[in-house]
Every structure is written in structure tokens, then in C-alpha cells.
Amino acid sequence: MARTAFYPPSGVYADTYAKDMRIMKTRAQRVLAALGLVLLFALPVIPGVNAAYYLRLVIGSGIAVIVCLGLNILTGYCGQLNVGQSAFVMVGAFTSGMLSAFAGWPFWASVVPAGLAASAVGVVFGIPSVRLKGLYLALTTLGAQVILGWIALYGISFTAAGFEVPPARLGGVAFDTPQKFFYVAMGFTVLMTFFARNLMRSRLGRAFIAIRDNDRAAEAMGIDIFRYKLLAFAICTFYAGVGGALLVHHMMWAQLESFTLQDSVWYLAMVIVGGLGSIEGTIFGVLFITVLKELVLVVGPMAHDKLKFLPMGAASGLLLVIIGSIAILFGVLEPRGMAHRWSLVKAFYRLWPFGY
Amino acid sequence: MRNRTSGPFALALAAIALLPAAAAAQAEVVVANISAMTGPTSGTHMMCQSGSRDYLEHLNQQGGIAGKSGKVKVKYVAYDSQYVAAKAKDGFARLLEQKMAIWTQCASGHSDALVTDYETAKVPLVTGSQGIASLYSDWAYGNYHSGIANMIRTWMVWRKAEWEKAGKPGGTLVLGAVTSDEPYVPLALWDIDTFAQQQGVKLVKETFPKGTTDAGPQLLRLKNAGARQIYVIASAPGAVVVLKSAKALSLDIPMTQCAAATLGDVIALGGVELAEGYQGEYFFEPMSKAPGLADSAGMKLARELWAKNHGKEAPNDMYVNGVLSGMVIAEGIRQALESVPPEKINGEAIKRGLDRISGFDAQGLTRPISYVKDDHIGPKQVRYWVVKKGLVTPVSDWMATTTFRIPRK
Numbered sequence: 001m002a003r004t005a006f007y008p009p010s011g012v013y014a015d016t017y018a019k020d021m022r023i024m025k026t027r028a029q030r031v032l033a034a035l036g037l038v039l040l041f042a043l044p045v046i047p048g049v050n051a052a053y054y055l056r057l058v059i060g061s062g063i064a065v066i067v068c069l070g071l072n073i074l075t076g077y078c079g080q081l082n083v084g085q086s087a088f089v090m091v092g093a094f095t096s097g098m099l100s101a102f103a104g105w106p107f108w109a110s111v112v113p114a115g116l117a118a119s120a121v122g123v124v125f126g127i128p129s130v131r132l133k134g135l136y137l138a139l140t141t142l143g144a145q146v147i148l149g150w151i152a153l154y155g156i157s158f159t160a161a162g163f164e165v166p167p168a169r170l171g172g173v174a175f176d177t178p179q180k181f182f183y184v185a186m187g188f189t190v191l192m193t194f195f196a197r198n199l200m201r202s203r204l205g206r207a208f209i210a211i212r213d214n215d216r217a218a219e220a221m222g223i224d225i226f227r228y229k230l231l232a233f234a235i236c237t238f239y240a241g242v243g244g245a246l247l248v249h250h251m252m253w254a255q256l257e258s259f260t261l262q263d264s265v266w267y268l269a270m271v272i273v274g275g276l277g278s279i280e281g282t283i284f285g286v287l288f289i290t291v292l293k294e295l296v297l298v299v300g301p302m303a304h305d306k307l308k309f310l311p312m313g314a315a316s317g318l319l320l321v322i323i324g325s326i327a328i329l330f331g332v333l334e335p336r337g338m339a340h341r342w343s344l345v346k347a348f349y350r351l352w353p354f355g356y
Numbered sequence: 357m358r359n360r361t362s363g364p365f366a367l368a369l370a371a372i373a374l375l376p377a378a379a380a381a382q383a384e385v386v387v388a389n390i391s392a393m394t395g396p397t398s399g400t401h402m403m404c405q406s407g408s409r410d411y412l413e414h415l416n417q418q419g420g421i422a423g424k425s426g427k428v429k430v431k432y433v434a435y436d437s438q439y440v441a442a443k444a445k446d447g448f449a450r451l452l453e454q455k456m457a458i459w460t461q462c463a464s465g466h467s468d469a470l471v472t473d474y475e476t477a478k479v480p481l482v483t484g485s486q487g488i489a490s491l492y493s494d495w496a497y498g499n500y501h502s503g504i505a506n507m508i509r510t511w512m513v514w515r516k517a518e519w520e521k522a523g524k525p526g527g528t529l530v531l532g533a534v535t536s537d538e539p540y541v542p543l544a545l546w547d548i549d550t551f552a553q554q555q556g557v558k559l560v561k562e563t564f565p566k567g568t569t570d571a572g573p574q575l576l577r578l579k580n581a582g583a584r585q586i587y588v589i590a591s592a593p594g595a596v597v598v599l600k601s602a603k604a605l606s607l608d609i610p611m612t613q614c615a616a617a618t619l620g621d622v623i624a625l626g627g628v629e630l631a632e633g634y635q636g637e638y639f640f641e642p643m644s645k646a647p648g649l650a651d652s653a654g655m656k657l658a659r660e661l662w663a664k665n666h667g668k669e670a671p672n673d674m675y676v677n678g679v680l681s682g683m684v685i686a687e688g689i690r691q692a693l694e695s696v697p698p699e700k701i702n703g704e705a706i707k708r709g710l711d712r713i714s715g716f717d718a719q720g721l722t723r724p725i726s727y728v729k730d731d732h733i734g735p736k737q738v739r740y741w742v743v744k745k746g747l748v749t750p751v752s753d754w755m756a757t758t759t760f761r762i763p764r765k
Contacts, residue, residue, distance in 0.1 A: 052449040060442060153539060160542040161762065162468050178449065251442055253469040257539050258441050296394065296436065298450075320394055 009350050023197060040186060044179045055178035057294060062189035063246045064286045068270045069196045069279065070239025075268070076276035077200060078232035079212030080129050081138040084145035085240055085267045090152060090259035092118040092241025097165045097254035107168035107175075107249050111188075114245035115238040121148070122237025123230050130226045145261050152256045162255030165248045181250055188246055192239060197279045199235070208232055212277070266293075273330055275337025284338035292323050382420065383428045383698035385689055385706075387412060388456035388479075390447045390470075393436035397591075400621070400674050404462030404484060405434060407678020410661040412686065421686050423693020428701060430689075441469040448473045458688065458706045460681045461485060462674070471496075479703040480710055482684045484677040492761075497688070497710050497727060498734035499680045499718075505546045507614045508533060509758040510738055511587050511637065512557055519584070530558045532583030532609070534574050534598055536566045536590040544589050544614065546762050566594065571601040579607060586611045592621035599630050610635060612740065618673035619741060619748050620644040628746035635742045635751060639735065640680055640722045642673045646747040652720025654679070676721060683718045684710075684725065723754055733759065 014020035024030045043058060044050050071085050096114035099105040125144040129137050152159040167176035168184055175181040199205050207228045210218035219225050248254040266289065274285020334341055389408065391401035412430040415421055420429040433454050435447030448470055451459065459474065460482045461467060467485055471493050474481055481496045512531060519529045533548075535541045545561065552559040560581040562574035575598070578586055586609050588598050595613050599622070602611065612635040613622060619636035620643065641655050643662070651659070658679045662671050692701055692709030714726045723737035736759060740752040 051453055053446060053453055056446045056449050060446065150537075153537060153542065157542060157546075160539060161546075164472065247442070251445055251469060252472055253441065253445075255441060255469060255539075257439070263440075296438075298435075 021201070023201075037190065040190075041183065044182050050179065052178045055182050057290065059178060059182055059185040059250055061286050061290045062185045063243050063250065064267070064270065064290065065189050065283055066192050066246065067240050067243035068267055068274070068282045068286055069192060070236040070243070071267055072271045072274075072276065072278070072282045073196060073199070073208070073239070074232045074236035076271060076278065076281075077205065077212060078208035078229065079215075080126075080229060080232055081134060082141045082233075082236060083138045083268060084125070084141035084143070084148075084261075084264050085236075086259045086261070086263035087145040087148040088118045088122050088237040088240035089244040089247065089263070090148060090256070091121050091237075092244030093248045093254055093259065094152065094156075094159055094244075095241065096245030097163065097248040100249070101163055101165050101254075107184075107245070108170070111242055111245045115241035118241025118244065119234045119238040122233045122240070126230050126233025126237075129229045129233065142261075145264055149256065149259070149261075152259075159254070160256050162253060162257075165252050165254050167252055168249045175249075176252065185246055185250060188242065192242065193279065193283070196239075200279065204228070204231065209277075269327065273327070273337060275339030278337065278339035280342060281337045281339030284342065288338060292326065296320060296323060383426070383701065384431045385421075385428045385458070385701050386431045386433060386451075386454060386456045387685055388451040388454070388459040389432065389434040390437050390444050390451070390459060390461050391434065392439035393434070394438055397439050399672075400591075400617070401462045403672045403674035404678035404681065406666065407658070407661075407675040407680070408432075408460055408682035408685065409434075409678070410665050411657075411679045411682030414657075414661055415686055421689045421693065423690050425693050425696060426698040428689060428693065428698045430686075444470060445473060448477075452477055452479070457701060457703050458482065458685055460685060462677065462681075477703065478707070480688070480707045482681050482688070482710070484681045494730075494732070495707060497684065497732045499677070499684045499722070499725065503733070503759075503761060504540060504543045505548075505760050505762050506758045507544055507616075507637065508548060508587050508589065509551055509760055510755075511612055511614075511740075512552065512555055512559070513758060514740060514752060514755060515585050516555055516557060526582070526584070528558055529556070530560065530582040530584055532578035532581065532586040533559060533561045534571060534578060534586055534588055534590075535561065535563050536594040537563055538566055538591065538594070538616075540616070541589055543762060544616075546760075551758075551760070564594070564597070569597060569600075571598045572605055575601055575605060575607055575609075579605075579609060583609060585609060587614065588612065589614045589616065592617035592625045595622045595634075596626035596630065599626055599634060603630065612636065615639065618642065618644075619743055620671070620673040623743060623746055624670060624672070628743075631743040632745070633743060635740055636748070637738050637740055638673070639738055639757075640673075640676050641720070642741060642748050643671045643676055644673055644746075644748050645741070646744065646749045649749065654683070654719030654721035657719065658721070680718055680721050683721070684713070684716070687713055687716050 009026060012025050014025070024033055044055060067085060067089055071082060074080050074082050092114035095117040096107070096110040099110040099113060100107055125140055128140045132140060167174045168181065169175065173180065175184050207218070207223045210221065210223055211225055211228055215225055247258070251258070270285040270289045271282060272285070273288055274283065275281025389405050391405045392398050393402060393405070409432050412432055416429045420427045433451060433456065435451055437444035437447055456479055458480050462485055467483065475493055475495050478495070481493070482499060483496060484499045515531055516529055519525070533545070535545065548559065560578055560583055562577055564571040564574050575586070588595050588611055590598065595617055598611065610633070613619060615637050618638070619631065619634060622634060622636070623631045623644065641652055643655070643658065655676070658676050661679065662675060688706050688710035689701065690709070691712045692705040696705040711727055716725045718725065723735040725735050736757045737754045738757050739750055739754045741748040742751045
């Protein structure tokens with residue numbers, strides 16, 4: 001039943017190569033996608049949901065989607081474990097932040113250098129991937145988190161202290177409120193999601209998948225493993241760098257404390273919960289974890305007020321226990337992530353009422 | 357029967373109908389708190405938050421905060437930042453939608469990230485935070501703050517004065533600093549070598565990684581360099597590691613804890629025996645002080661509030677910091693009510709109220725607080741204490757802190 005979800009519905013024929021290569025194969029998919037985009041970009045003008053708080057959450061989710069897409073390309077598609085993604089976000093964030101704050105570069109001009117800087121650093125830490133796999137490779141990316149964090153702490157005084165970053169501008173418009181920056185963040189999110197989606201259908205994407213599934217077999221087929229692994233690192237960290245550039249211009253502030261190992265763990269959790277090797281899964285995972293985290297942040301203080309018989313701080317901390325429990329349950333009940341659950345739902349819808 | 361019951365029934369109905377009107381007559385000011393309620397710093401942050409919340413609730417129970425133009429009650433709302441700057445900014449947006457008029461926090465590096473937000477929203481901040489780099493903003497008010505870089509500077513001035521009193525033994529004053537690699541440490545040591553040079557003091561610095569269980573090598577190097585006293589810049593777990601390492605080495609160099617943790621925290625975490633003789637700095641009256649020492653009126657109130665709200669738990673000194681923030685907030689609101697009617701109290705009115713605070717003694721919890729233009733630092737006074745049998749006693753009188761400012765970036 002589940003496999004039917006990976007194919008177009010009955011009656012949709014790919015009689016040309018162009019049709020076969022379409023991302024959205026049916027009119028319904030295209031209409032829904034267009035409506036979804038219109039709805040997304042209309043959020044800042046819809047009363048009730050256009051409050052700064054909600055928009056900030058959506059912007060934060062959009063940035064996390066970009067960072068996690070990169071991570072999913074490396075870890076989910078290419079099979080190279082990275083537990084230091086937040087350090088590469090930091091490289092992009094500080095590059096873009098410094099270019100804007102100290103060199104006076106406009107935000108738009110600082111995004112690509114931020115991605116490239118993160119990419120260059122990412123490739124350096126990706127070099128061991130030629131010899132290391134799995135947990136051993138994870139250790140080198142953990143090393144990136146520690147080393148880059150140390151440099152930011154002791155090497156550059158203002159990255160430890162933090163510095164103000166001017167808002168993105170276009171002509172006379174300053175994107176200095178959530179209502180305005182929303183369009184910048186969502187524009188990048190949609191663009192980079194589309195790019196990732198296409199990338200994974202290309203020769204490069206197929207090479208990544210081949211390396212993940214069996215690197216020796218991939219090498220036997222003529223895939224230059226070292227080159228493609230480094231490319232995966234470069235793409236992953238480029239995404240992280242762009243995410244970092246967006247983050248500091250969203251916050252209009254850059255500081256080391258925003259890029260911790262804990263953030264890297266959250267990024268990894270988002271990808272795993274959403275579904276390794278799935279673009280939709282990345283989005284689902286980010287939204288799921290963001291909502292869960294927000295639940296803790298909002299409900300925690302309320303719980304603290306109501307459960308006064310518990311020791312101070314225990315009530316708000318209790319919710320982290322609940323999140324941990326949900327994560328464990330998720331791992332046990334749906335190890336293939338939310339993307340798989342989504343494909344089951346789609347299959348059920350397509351086959352109903354004959355889904356036996 | 358109907359006639360007999362209709363009278364009281366009508367009265368009750370009238371009373372119910374009047375209730376909302378009566379409630380509406382009592383204006384409400386929203387005081388917000390953004391703290392790490394979960395995560396590694398939640399212990400300290402929750403203590404501060406509880407202190408300000410309990411104090412303001414106490415005022416509510418007494419009828420509210422009154423000024424010439426009327427009376428207001430406080431609605432206290434909080435947001436858990438998890439010590440993440442982006443979340444703190446999200447929280448600020450959320451609390452703004454809940455009509456916050458003034459906000460407070462305890463200690464966090466992300467405080468500086470919010471400067472633009474609260475300046476733009478015109479919502480004043482009252483903070484008991486040493487973690488904040490400097491109070492640059494005209495909208496920020498410290499209830500004991502002298503800036504993170506002044507902790508070690510003030511200690512050096514104190515140690516130099518004591519050394520001079522003792523006849524300058526050794527010819528040159530050598531002091532040591534042992535620090536963890538936590539993110540705020542570079543701020544605490546900002547341009548410290550220049551200051552040491554100006555003071556004619558030789559300062560030797562050593563760093564140990566956060567999470568280590570041994571700071572022995574660092575302490576030994578400080579000893580070999582001839583350090584007469586050591587300043588510890590670490591949170592409570594780091595301080596305990598330093599103390600354990602010093603004990604293992606039988607090191608007899610006096611050590612002083614920076615304000616990133618209180619002596620009470622160190623005693624609670626490391627135990628009475630380990631903390632014996634450890635010195636610490638307080639910008640307010642500590643709850644863990646020896647019983648023989650007289651309590652100020654503010655301390656008596658803080659102890660009452662603690663017993664009433666958290667009686668089963670061990671008291672913590674940072675609670676006093678929170679009470680102090682609550683007192684400054686209440687005083688700012690009270691001053692605002694001198695000229696603005698309750699229904700018009702907002703961030704700008706409270707800021708004007710805070711600007712009028714002069715010689716406010718916080719019932720003796722700290723030295724008098726006055727805010728003047730370009731100086732919202734607070735009392736700028738510190739006192740050093742030492743642990744004796746699990747309780748703290750003063751080893752210095754109140755003394756002026758240094759007032760160095762980290763340049764605004």
C-alpha cells in the first residue's frame with residue numbers, strides 16, 4: 001500500500017520526458033501548491049495570524065527548514081552523519097553579520113559569501129569523511145562544533161560579546177519587522193526547498209543516494225566517492241551558511257550563544273523525526289519540533305503557576321520530559337519519520353475505498 | 357415566598373452586575389519576565405523570577421501600588437527563553453501582544469540582543485543581571501548592576517587596597533584569575549590587562565574547560581606564579597570544581613567567587629565543608645548570611661515571602677535579587693502614578709517614573725539607588741562575604757564598584 005504513494009495516481013501518464021520530470025505531476029498538485037504559496041505569503045496580512053509573535057515563529061521555522069534541508073542532503077541522502085550543523089550556521093551568520101555591520105555590505109550581497117564561507121569550512125571538516133563513517137565521522141563534525149565555537153569565543157572578541165546587525169534593505173524599505181522580514185525569509189525558504197528538491201532528482205542526487213546505500217557499490221559504478229562526499233558537505237554547509245545569514249538579519253543581532261551543540265542536536269532531531277532522505281519530511285520535522293518546543297515555552301510558565309506544590313522550576317522542566325517521551329514514542333512507532341506517515345495518508349486517500 | 361426571596365435575589369444580581377465595573381475600576385499593569393525557566397541556568401533564573409513575582413503579588417494582596425493619581429494592580433506574565441536569544445526575542449514579541457508595560461529578567465547574554473526591541477517598543481527593562489555587557493540603553497535600569505567587566509576590576513581594587521593596608525608585602529601584588537570557558541567570560545575579562553597595568557597589579561589568568569572535573573593544573577600554575585588571591589569566574593558547578601581541585605592540592609590561597617553565582621549556590625552544590633573560607637561578592641543582602649547579623653526590613657520581608665511561597669525549599673540568595681527587581685519596578689510604577697492616572701500607565705510613563713527614582717533604599721536590601729541621565733546602573737556598591745560554617749559573613753564594608761563600560765558594538 002505504501003509504495004503506491006511514490007507513484008502518480010492512476011491515469012496520469014508520463015508520455016514525454018518533460019512530463020516525467022515534473023515535480024508536480026497532476027493539476028491538483030499544482031493548484032494546491034500554488035494555493036499553499038499564496039496562503040503562505042498572505043500570512044502577514046491575515047488578521048489574527050499576522051501578530052509579530054506568530055510570524056516570528058514561522059520565520060524561525062523557515063530558517064530552520066533551510067538549515068535542515070542542508071543537513072538532510074548530507075545525512076539523509078548521502079548518509080554522512082553531521083552533529084555540528086549549528087557551527088556551520090554560525091560561520092555563515094558571523095560572515096554575513098560582519099559584512100553587513102562592519103563592511104557596510106547590503107544583506108543581499110552578504111548571503112552568498114556567507115554560504116560560501118560556511119561551505120569552505122564545511123569541506124575542511126568533511127575531508128575525513130573519505131576514511132571515516134557513521135559515529136566516527138560524527139565525532140569529526142562534533143569537533144567542528146567545538147573548534148569553531150572556541151575560535152568564536154576566544155579568537156574574535158565581538159563574536160563572543162555579540163554585535164548589532166543592520167536590517168536587510170531593498171531600496172528605501174528596511175526589513176526590520178517580522179511582518180516585512182517574513183517575505184525575505186519565506187522567499188529564501190521556498191527557493192532553497194525547490195533547489196533541494198531538484199538537486200535530489202539530478203545526477204548529483206542519485207550519486208548521493210548511491211553512496212548512502214552502498215558506497216563500495218557506488219564506487220564500482222564509477223562514482224568518485226571522495227568528490228561527491230565533499231560536495232555533499234559543501235552543499236549541506238552552504239545551506240547552513242545561508243540559514244545563518246538569514247538568522248542574524250532576522251534577529252538583527254549576532255552572538256556566539258545562538259549557535260550551540262544543543263541547536264545542532266535539535267536540527268538533527270528535526271531531520272530524523274521528519275524523515276531522513278525526504279524534502280517534505282524536513283519541513284514536517286521542523287514544524288513538529290517547533291510546535292512542541294513552543295508548547296514548552298508557553299505552557300511551562302503556566303504549569304509553573306498552577307503546580308505550586310512542585311519544587312521551583314520542576315513544573316516547567318516537566319514538559320521537557322514530556323517532549324522526550326514523545327520523541328521516544330515517535331522513534332518506536334514511526335522510525336521512518338513523518339514523511340512516511342504522510343505517504344501512507346496519501347496512499348489511503350488515493351486508494352479509498354479500495355485500499356486493501 | 358416569591359416576595360421574600362426577590363429582594364436578596366435582586367441585590368445579588370445587582371452585585372454581580374456591578375462586579376465587572378468594580379474590577380474595571382482597578383487598572384492593571386502588565387509586568388513581564390523573560391527568563392530561562394528550563395535549561396542549565398534555570399535554577400538562577402527561576403529564583404530571580406520568583407522573587408520579583410512574589411514581591412509584586414504581595415503588593416497586589418495589599419491592594420496594589422498606589423500613587424497620587426490612583427492605584428494599580430500588577431499582572432505578572434513570563435516567557436521561557438531557554439537561554440536562547442532568538443527565543444527571547446520571540447518571547448518579547450509575544451509579551452508585547454499581552455500589553456507588557458515593563459519587563460525584567462535575571463542574567464543572560466541574550467539580554468543585549470533585545471536592546472533594539474525594547475527601545476523600539478518603549479518598554480523599560482529593570483534588570484539584576486551581571487551577564488548583560490553594559491547598560492547602554494536609556495530604557496534599561498539596573499537594580500545592582502555595574503556591568504560584567506566590573507566584577508574582577510572591583511575585586512582587584514579591593515585586593516590592592518587590602519595589600520596596601522598590609523604594607524605591600526612582596527613588593528608586587530600578583531593576583532590570579534581562574535575562569536571557565538563559558539561565553540560570558542571574555543566580557544568579564546574585557547581589556548583587563550590594561551586595567552591591571554593601570555593599577556600596578558600583575559594579573560595571571562588561567563582557563564579550564566566547562567564540564568571538566570579538575571582545575572588542578574590551572575591552580576598550580578597560579579600558585580607557581582605567586583598569586584596571593586584568586587578570582588573565580590565560573591558558574592556554581594565550575595566553582596565547585598575549582599574548590600575541589602584546591603582542596604586536593606591543599607592550596608591555601610584565598611579565593612573569591614564572581615557574581616555569576618552566589619556563595620549560597622556554591623554551598624548548596626558543593627557542601628558546607630568544601631565552601632568553608634570561600635569568598636564571594638554581593639550587590640545585595642544575602643539570604644544565607646549568619647543568623648547573628650541583623651536583617652534589614654527588606655530581608656525580613658524577603659524571608660517572609662520565601663516562607664509563604666516556597667517554605668519547603670532551601671532559600672537561595674538570587675531570590676533577593678528578584679525581590680529587589682520587584683521593588684524597583686513597583687517604585688517606578690508608584691512614581692509614574694504620581695502624575696499619570698492608572699488607566700494611562702504605559703511603558704513611557706513608567707520610564708519617566710523610573711527616571712525620578714532617587715535615593716531609593718529598597719528597604720535596606722542594597723545601597724540607595726538613584727537614576728540620572730546616562731547612568732541607570734543602580735547602587736554601584738558591592739560587599740565581599742566569606743563562608744563560615746555554611747553561612748556567610750561580611751569581610752568588607754560596602755564599597756564603590758568600578759564603572760568601566762564595554763564599548764558599544
